[in-house]
């Protein structure tokens with residue numbers, strides 16, 4: 001998968017703020033550039049509320065990108081994070097940013113594939129934003145997540161779901177632009193999570209808020225085109241514009257939706 005790989009973007013933005021290559025970084029200033037999902041840190045704070053996260057808990061983030069949500073969680077609520085990321089360049093960037101934020105004592109970065117397994121029973125909670133959509137092997141994925149949790153542990157995930165019947169053209173855009181081959185509907189989510197052993201399922205339709213978010217992200221980005229071209233160059237900006245507009249089109253079509261789900265591993 002070669003998505004989200006233009007990691008220099010975050011360093012360009014920091015430079016524009018006058019933060020040089022090895023300077024320490026205030027995590028509160030970094031959150032504008034390191035959250036690779038919808039609704040920014042608001043969506044991460046929602047996980048804190050839903051799962052009751054606190055400094056005593058070990059939390060696993062699956063698909064942690066350049067580490068934005070894990071750093072925000074470690075910084076804002078003090079939990080001990082393990083940030084699991086598949087792609088080397090994102091993992092290396094995440095390590096560097098976390099150290100510069102002084103959060104390396106609370107965020108442990110691991111490079112790997114969640115399907116290869118994680119420490120069984122190692123975590124009080126598991127969180128994930130916009131990562132499951134890249135993983136078509138859902139039964140295996142849910143089994144790994146279930147194993148990772150301690151009894152009673154909670155899972156909080158934000159991802160895509162099929163709200164309507166996706167057209168061939170929409171499926172093709174999802175594969176080509178988003179590296180997303182499989183989009184379950186709500187009933188499939190419910191059935192597969194139950195089959196994996198999860199209970200207390202709550203599935204929330206986020207589609208309307210996400211459609212607005214992606215539209216505003218795209219128009220804001222286009223309004224800043226000249227500045228962005230100067231800062232990042234044409235390759236990054238043209239690629240991102242194409243990606244952002246494809247996502248706008250998908251949500252506007254009404255067949256692609258956003259889901260937030262919360263569930264628990266049973267106590268026994």
Ligand SMILES: C[S@@+](CC[C@H](N)C(=O)[O-])C[C@H]1O[C@@H](n2cnc3c(N)ncnc32)[C@H](O)[C@@H]1O
Pocket residue numbers: 001004034035036037062063064065066067068069084085086087090112113114115128129130131134135
């Ligand atoms: C949209 S990004 C989200 C990153 C992060 N959750 C955030 O919100 O900033 C999805 C991430 O999941 C990672 N990913 C995809 N498949 C994965 C897998 N099987 N195991 C671990 N990470 C994976 C991708 O490399 C990518 O960095």
